[in-house]
Amino acid sequence: MRFLTLALLAALIALAVSPIRLEVDSVLVSPINTTKIVDYVKGAKQAVYVEVYVLTYRPLADALVEAARRGVDVYVVLSAKVYGGVPQQAKELASYMESNGVKVRWNGDFPNVHTKLYVIDNKTVIIGNINPTASGFSRNKGVMLVIHNATLARQLTTIILNDYRGVYPRYRYPGVLVSPINSQDGLEWILSQPGELYIAMEQIYTDSGLVPLILRHPTYYAVVARTDADINTAVDEDIVAKIIVVGDYVYVGSINIGYYSIQRNREVGLLIHNPQLAQRLKALVLQWYREAGGKPPATTQTATTPATAPATRTQPTTTAATQPTTNTAAARGGGYGLHILIWVVIIIAAVLFVLWMNRKRP
Known part of the structure; x- marks a missing residue:
C-alpha cells in the first residue's frame, strides 16, 4: 500500500x-x-x-x-x-x-x-x-x-x-500555479519545452534559478522591465506582463521570474494548452519586443535571415535546434500527452499491485 x-x-x-x-x-x-x-x-x-x-x-x-x-x-x-x-x-x-x-x-x-x-x-x-x-x-x-x-x-x-x-x-x-507552493515547478515545466520562446516579463532575475532554462532555447524573444541576467532582451519600463509562450503552451499570471515572487509571495497564474491563445500572445510579445527596439544579435545565419528574426544564440549540435523537425511537432502536443501517459501507467501499476496483494494463497 x-x-x-x-x-x-x-x-x-x-x-x-x-x-x-x-x-x-x-x-x-x-x-x-x-x-x-x-x-x-x-x-x-x-x-x-x-x-x-x-x-x-x-x-x-x-x-x-x-x-x-x-x-x-x-x-x-x-x-x-x-x-x-x-x-x-x-x-x-x-x-x-x-x-x-x-x-x-x-x-x-x-x-x-x-x-x-x-x-x-x-x-x-x-x-x-x-x-x-x-x-x-x-x-x-x-x-x-x-x-x-x-x-x-x-x-x-x-x-x-x-x-x-x-x-x-x-x-x-491542475494547471494552477500558486506561490509559494508550485510556481517553481510550473515555470520550469514550460521553460523546458522545446521550441521558440516568447517572454514578456516585468522581472527576470538570476536568483530564480530559471535563467539557464531560457538560455537553452536557441531562439527566443524577451521583453522586460528589469533584469540582472546576461540574456538578450528588449527593455520597456512599462512592461508589467508575466507571459511565457512555447509552442501551444502559455503561462499567464502574476508570477515574475524571481526568487521572492516564486518562493515567498502569494501569486497565482495559469499554465494553459491553447493554440489560438498561444498565437495571440506570441504576436503581442513580438509587438512589444519590436516597440522596445528589440533587434536580433549578430548570428552565423546567411544574409537571407529575416530582419525580424528573434534573439538567437549559438548552441551545440546536440540541441533541439539541430534535431529533426518531428521533435518540435511532438513537443507541442507531447508534453501534455506524456503526463497523461504517466498517469495511465501509474494507475495500471497500482491496480496490478493491489490485485497481486489480494491474490489467493495456497
Missing part, C-alpha cells in the same frame, strides 16, 4: 504542474481595454471575489460597493505590504468599501500578496498581470484573461477565501 500511495502522490504532483486545456473568452490588453474589468463587476449578480496587490482605481471601488449594496457577496483581499508603503488612496478606498458592505482583508502573511485575480458569480475568472490602478489601466503593458469555467472559478475562489481567512493549504489544482 505504501507503493500505491507514493505512486498516486507522484501522479497528482505531475498533473498539478501540467497545463490544462482552457477556452479563453477574451484577452484584455493594457493600456487598451483592461478597464472592462469594471463592467464585469457591474454585471455581477451573486458574488465577486477579488485578490489584488493594490487597488487605487476609484471606478472599480465604486463598482464593488454598488454590487455589495444590491446584495452581491463581495470579498476583497489586499496586500498589507506594498513596495514603498501602501498608498494613502488605497487605504481610503479600502475603508470606503468596507463601510459600504464589502468584506475587506489586508493580508500581511506574505512579503507581498501580488495576485491579480477576480472571480465573478462562481463562473467567470479574470486573471493576469494588471494592478487596478490608474497607471495599471492607462500606461502599463500586460494582459488579463477572461475565462468562463465553473470548475476553475471554484478553485480560484477557494484560494481567495482562504487568503481572506488566513488559511493556507497546499493547493494541487
Whole structure:
C-alpha cells in the first residue's frame, strides 16, 4: 500500500504542474481595454471575489460597493505590504468599501500578496498581470484573461477565501500555479519545452534559478522591465506582463521570474494548452519586443535571415535546434500527452499491485 500511495502522490504532483486545456473568452490588453474589468463587476449578480496587490482605481471601488449594496457577496483581499508603503488612496478606498458592505482583508502573511485575480458569480475568472490602478489601466503593458469555467472559478475562489481567512493549504489544482507552493515547478515545466520562446516579463532575475532554462532555447524573444541576467532582451519600463509562450503552451499570471515572487509571495497564474491563445500572445510579445527596439544579435545565419528574426544564440549540435523537425511537432502536443501517459501507467501499476496483494494463497 505504501507503493500505491507514493505512486498516486507522484501522479497528482505531475498533473498539478501540467497545463490544462482552457477556452479563453477574451484577452484584455493594457493600456487598451483592461478597464472592462469594471463592467464585469457591474454585471455581477451573486458574488465577486477579488485578490489584488493594490487597488487605487476609484471606478472599480465604486463598482464593488454598488454590487455589495444590491446584495452581491463581495470579498476583497489586499496586500498589507506594498513596495514603498501602501498608498494613502488605497487605504481610503479600502475603508470606503468596507463601510459600504464589502468584506475587506489586508493580508500581511506574505512579503507581498501580488495576485491579480477576480472571480465573478462562481463562473467567470479574470486573471493576469494588471494592478487596478490608474497607471495599471492607462500606461502599463500586460494582459488579463477572461475565462468562463465553473470548475476553475471554484478553485480560484477557494484560494481567495482562504487568503481572506488566513488559511493556507497546499493547493494541487491542475494547471494552477500558486506561490509559494508550485510556481517553481510550473515555470520550469514550460521553460523546458522545446521550441521558440516568447517572454514578456516585468522581472527576470538570476536568483530564480530559471535563467539557464531560457538560455537553452536557441531562439527566443524577451521583453522586460528589469533584469540582472546576461540574456538578450528588449527593455520597456512599462512592461508589467508575466507571459511565457512555447509552442501551444502559455503561462499567464502574476508570477515574475524571481526568487521572492516564486518562493515567498502569494501569486497565482495559469499554465494553459491553447493554440489560438498561444498565437495571440506570441504576436503581442513580438509587438512589444519590436516597440522596445528589440533587434536580433549578430548570428552565423546567411544574409537571407529575416530582419525580424528573434534573439538567437549559438548552441551545440546536440540541441533541439539541430534535431529533426518531428521533435518540435511532438513537443507541442507531447508534453501534455506524456503526463497523461504517466498517469495511465501509474494507475495500471497500482491496480496490478493491489490485485497481486489480494491474490489467493495456497
